[in-house]
Amino acid sequence: MKLINKIYVIAIAVICIVVVVVVVKACNFAKTEHVVSQTVAETKPTPVNLDSLKRIGQWSVVTVELEQSVDTVDKGFFHDTAIELLYRGTLHYGVDMMKVKDDWVRVVDDSVAIVTLPEVQLLDDRFLDERNVKVILGDGDEKFINRPEVKEALVRKAKAEMIRQGDTHKPEAKKKIEDEITRLFSSHGFTVRVKWR
Numbered sequence: 001m002k003l004i005n006k007i008y009v010i011a012i013a014v015i016c017i018v019v020v021v022v023v024v025k026a027c028n029f030a031k032t033e034h035v036v037s038q039t040v041a042e043t044k045p046t047p048v049n050l051d052s053l054k055r056i057g058q059w060s061v062v063t064v065e066l067e068q069s070v071d072t073v074d075k076g077f078f079h080d081t082a083i084e085l086l087y088r089g090t091l092h093y094g095v096d097m098m099k100v101k102d103d104w105v106r107v108v109d110d111s112v113a114i115v116t117l118p119e120v121q122l123l124d125d126r127f128l129d130e131r132n133v134k135v136i137l138g139d140g141d142e143k144f145i146n147r148p149e150v151k152e153a154l155v156r157k158a159k160a161e162m163i164r165q166g167d168t169h170k171p172e173a174k175k176k177i178e179d180e181i182t183r184l185f186s187s188h189g190f191t192v193r194v195k196w197r
Contacts, residue, residue: 053097058123060094061180062173064166069136070157074144076118083145087158089127091166093120093173101197113190115181116197120173122166128159 071084099118106114135145144150178194185192 054100055189056097058092058094058096058098059177060092060123060177062093062169063094064091065089066091066159066162066165066167068161068165070154070161070197071137072154074138075128081138084136085145085154086134086136087162088129088132089159090129091127091162092116092123093166093169094123095120095177096123107190108132111189111191112193114193114195115185116195117177117181119196120170120177122163123142125159127162130155 065088067086067088069084069086071082074081074083074148095117101116106116108114145154174196181194182192
């Protein structure tokens with residue numbers, strides 16, 4: 001009986017030792033540091049080819065097609081004749097990139113691009129289609145309408161009114177250019193500020 005008791009005691013002691021060893025190993029395993037591999041990506045601005053931007057020349061972003069009627073009076077010997085003509089024109093608004101200064105792009109803290117552009121403008125003042133003029137009132141006396149001083153006055157009047165209407169689209173053109181410049185420089189890692197001079 002004493003032998004069986006001794007075997008039980010030894011068995012219990014062995015089991016206790018095994019349990020202690022397992023617990024100690026488990027605790028040491030839990031304390032083991034796990035090294036996590038982490039990649040840190042650093043974004044650096046990629047150079048933007050400024051010369052290619054300057055070579056755009058006239059950067060047209062808004063096209064406005066207009067029709068404008070203008071009138072005049074042909075003073076006759078016995079009676080006056082009112083004449084009204086309809087002119088058509090296509091106006092292009094944007095920036096003349098050839099007018100940018102040498103320091104038109106400045107980079108601050110390697111991350112902020114300050115882009116200074118000339119004001120949005122009408123890019124070509126030869127926008128009137130003088131070959132496609134329609135007489136909408138009057139008998140269309142060709143001799144009168146084609147007299148140099150009459151023709152010049154009618155063209156000047158039509159162009160002035162078309163420019164007045166077209167200029168209302170300058171803010172739209174400015175916004176489109178700002179958006180495009182911001183998109184271009186942002187895609188190369190820059191924060192962008194657009195200034196106009």
